[in-house]
Amino acid sequence: MAKILLEMKNITKTFPGVKALDNVNLQVEEGEIHALVGENGAGKSTLMNVLSGIYPYGTYEGDIVYDGEVCKFSKIKDSEEKGIVIIHQELALVPYMTIGENMFLGNERGHKYALNWNETYGRADELLRTVGLKESSRTLIKDIGVGKQQLVEIAKALAKNAKLLILDEPTASLNESDSKALLDLLLKFKKQGMTSIIISHKLNEISYVADKITVIRDGSTIETLDKKKDDISEDRIIKGMVGRDLTDRFPKRPEQKIGDVMMEIKDWTVYHPLYTERKVVDNVSMNVRKGEVVGISGLMGAGRTELAMSVFGRSYGTNISGTVKIKGKEVHMNTIKSAIENGLAYVTEDRKGNGLILSNPIKINTTLANLKAVSKHTVIDKDKEYAVAVEYKEKLKTKCPTVEQNVGNLSGGNQQKVLLAKWMFSNPDILILDEPTRGIDVGAKYEIYCIINQLVAEGKSVIMISSELPEVLGMCDRIYIMNEGRMVGELSGKEATQELIMSHILKSGKKEA
């Protein structure tokens, strides 16, 4: 049996209010490719951040044993010195620097006060050849494509004398042929003795490269599958990823009469705002009825948020085409203001970045999208505003001392409630909830589900975008499945299962290959 290079023992990591990792164990042998799979939010990235020292020693429980010794990394530099190099999902390259400069950033060649550019670019070119990239190391990063940038990241890792390479979703933004090249490169490194950990959603890729697969679910390790011993078919992996108890995590919804079509989106196509030739949403059609919860399921980067935001007053994307009908009438929502006036509300997935003003009190956040309702001739009635904030605080059971409290001081679940209150107060007919329960604990999730039930009981329509399959299954009357910008399936809430949704996604991915 080969030597164990890395062992992570009983790793537990808690964030305020959430246990992100619970006694996770991971064993990686020298010279293997080890895949880490799990749903979004299962804790894969957190585990890798613990390993690389982004969460320093002392902020988690458990031991990291690497190359036979217990490691206590307090910063990334410490883990990199040992040869553990992580390549993050979002590329960390400086666009206006050359490939060479980027590769040796923080690891410069030559003397601190006299950089040796010949050595920098000489070594860089050498490493670029190793990863099979035919570019001069003097090219600017912004002038090469994403696929090549990913290779530069790998070359950069090699420049740090990586012994253990960690790749977080390396192929997420790559096309099929670039992905294949990257995976083959990993196999080539493996032959040379390199050890890798790869995190990926694309199970076909994992079956292709991985020797062992560790499945993480809800912050715990479920199982480790060995290519030599176990069945590692996609179905088998999916079963490990999603098999969990579903009882009582969702409130019962009284039998609901679903009404007429409230909103209908037809042939909706959206292009990326910067890379204007890239289609982000591709000819999507969908509808939602009165009193109905419709889910949009899919992996990260499937284009769901982009679809929602582009419909919501064109707040995302360029060159948008297609039609939207609300209550049978075609509407043109070119600004967010007009979208709100047409009865649409978009509750963002990024509550801190796009949703709330953290430095302002609850009451100001609650009324921001509908100040008109608490003001007369543009003068705000502060007493009324206060009363509205208190009303919603009580309605949604937001836990806070007063509504004068700054939103930044609330827990994630309560922040989410304030965000919901803000959009409920704008009195919409259709609410688009984008990952409404991301990063909040189970109790708060349950309360959010209750609010959703209450909304549809009042005759509103809810579109719920969620990456958590159990949530989609537990809450939705109908489920759309999106992948790579396209609608790839539609299931009724009754017939849908996790396996069915996953296989829709994976099959659609393969068709293109």
Add this chain to the structure above:
Amino acid sequence: MEKSKVYDVVKKYTMIIVLILVTAFFTWKTGGKILLPQNVSNLIAQNAYVFVLATGMLLCILTGGNIDLSVGSVVCFVGAIGATLMESKGVNVYVAILVMVAVGLLIGAWQGFWIAYMHIPPFITTLAGMLVFRGLSNVVLQGMTVSLKSETFIKIFGGGADCYIPDLFGSEGFNMTCMLVGVIACAIYVIIQLKNRIARAKKGYEMDSLSGMLVKTILICAVILVFMFRLAQYKGIPTALIWVMVVVLIYGYITSNTTVGRYFYAVGGNEKATKLSGINTENVYFLAYLNMGLLAALAGMLTIARMTSAQPTYGQNYEMDAIGSCFIGGASAYGGTGTVPGVIVGAVLMGVINLGMSIMGVDANWQKVVKGLVLLAAVIFDVVSKKGGRD
């Protein structure tokens, strides 16, 4: 529990406490001279431009710590145009005032356009404006001083030797009108407070504690009365104070009670969230700079009236006084927080430090050193106290 309450009060009124301490310090050091009626009066008349500019600057800073470096030059340019029109071209005073306001708005619109709609960084845009309008001031004045003789203009904007509201009662040595205005102001304040309280009680909303409200009202009325008493002992209400009060009251109201005012805070607090709430954030930026132009024009009029002349060097470092007042008065360097009353406290604090040191005979260069350090200390306090709040 009491302890934390005291801590909260201290935190909320830090700058007022600092102002009291600094005033006490200078009272001690100058042997009470700083509180003489004439000095209190001068504090207002000399610093009128700071109050006006700082109020405008607050709106810019609220949108995200954006500053306007050009205001000093705009003050000078507007003043130069006004003086030239009135003195060399013989234009009617009121027409000249309208032209000056229009020029201020035009400059504000020009800078606001680039900043809001073309997304040119405000620092760059207004740095350019600072150079452009300083240069144009020189061109308009041809590098010379134009002295202002229009009595009407000087009277309206409170300049020259007799820049006070005349006493209606004509009593000797004590300006009754001034005192009366003080009493009326207090009465209005009390009535508004009571009316709000009654309205709240009627609608069943929550109210502050009665004792808290009483203490606050008594303190504010006492400050107004003592202040007006001091002014009455000298020559009465400086005309410039009227302008300052008008600006402060209007903008205090806009920022705290209107939807537009709310947008300034929202944009500075989280621009993306504001945009996604259906608010046109670009218009908010534009409005901030348009308004800055308007107030710079007013400050320009106050300045040339006070000096009874226009010179190409007027308005130098005014932007620094205005920016400094905002930050000392508790506006955040990242935007989103700050109030008009806070900025007024900041401006008064700067004024007291200036005046106190001048009376003490501190060298002008050392005065700059002290002011610089006070500004730095205020911003450090802002940043550190916020960090503490977040952890």
